[in-house]
Amino acid sequence: MTAQMPDRRQMLFGLAAVGLALTETSAEAAITAAPPVAGGAAANSLQHDMQPCRFGAIHYRFVKPARPTKAVPMLCLHASPASAIGFADFLPLMGTDRLAIAPDNPGFGLSDRPSTPSTIADFAGAIWDLMDGLKIKTVDLVGSNTGSATAVEMALQRPAAVRRIVLHTAPMFTPQEVAGYQSRLSTSASPDLEAAAASLPERWKKFAPLRVGLSDDVAWQLFWEMNRDPIHRSWGHDAAFAYDFAGALRQVRHPVLILNPQDGMSAVTARAKGVRPNIAVMDLPWSGYPFTTHAVETAGLIRQHLDA
DSSP states (O other): OOSOOOOHHHHHHHHHHTTOSSSOSOHHHHHHTOOOOGGGOOTTSOEEEEEEETTEEEEEEEEOOSSOOOSOOEEEEOOSSSOGGGGTTTHHHHTTSSOEEEEOOTTSTTSOOOSSOOOHHHHHHHHHHHHHHTTOOOEEEEEETHHHHHHHHHHHHOGGGEEEEEEEOOOOOOHHHHHHHHHHHHHHOOSSHHHHHHHHHHHHHHHGGGGTTOOHHHHHHHHHHHTSSTTTTHHHHHHHHHSOHHHHHTTOOSOEEEEEOSSTTHHHHHTTTTSOTTEEEEEOSOOSOTTTTTHHHHHHHHHHHHTO
16 A cells, blocks of 8 residues: 555544544533434443544543433543553443543543643643533543543642542652652653664563553553553653642642552552541552452442542
């Protein structure tokens, strides 16, 4: 083939624009009327769509309930570099009685990349663009790692539009720890595509500890999403380390539940204990990414907090 293959993001966005998307014309319609979905997709099944945002197109996954519901929609925010595919097992568990949405951050997954390095404020603003496009006025937020910072920033940008928050890990890093991470990441950055491609085998080896409890298929999907854009993958880390998460968390007045599994972030996350009376840290007895290897247990814990 001599013609250039179309970008999948552009294809999905174009289909959505003419009403031929993989889903109904907007996720907001799923809340109120729950109409049939193009292509025969059933309620409670994982679906995809695109919406415009300040950086181009933003891709999101969602699951809608079978019947109309008054429950507040839940928005899931992923770590970067990665994508919302990490919530693929979790969304159907929560989408039985509420609209459950998980967008890809700008520059990750199938969402368009900004022309300059992103900030946490950029991520939050673009996702608010998505909420505006879907005409969603109030949300519950679920954030993981980088997504924890994005959730906090979204709550500060529009406090009246957020009801409750759940965070998986709290990046309560000291300035010295941030400097150490930045130094190590700077030496591992790939200067060009050839170097990025050559680094993939070593990255796959380092990914091995994260594969515990995952099928080969899921492990590869998660690894691929972390390395989909190897030249710009550091933009997610850079945004997270440039954000004053601890200072921002102290400004949040919403009910916040922080899930703290037994992993390398446990001690850092524990620093959020006692920060404010509206913030509860729950130590979990297991390790692993909670939205995949422990999706059922995590859904139960989050549902208790959101439905309290």
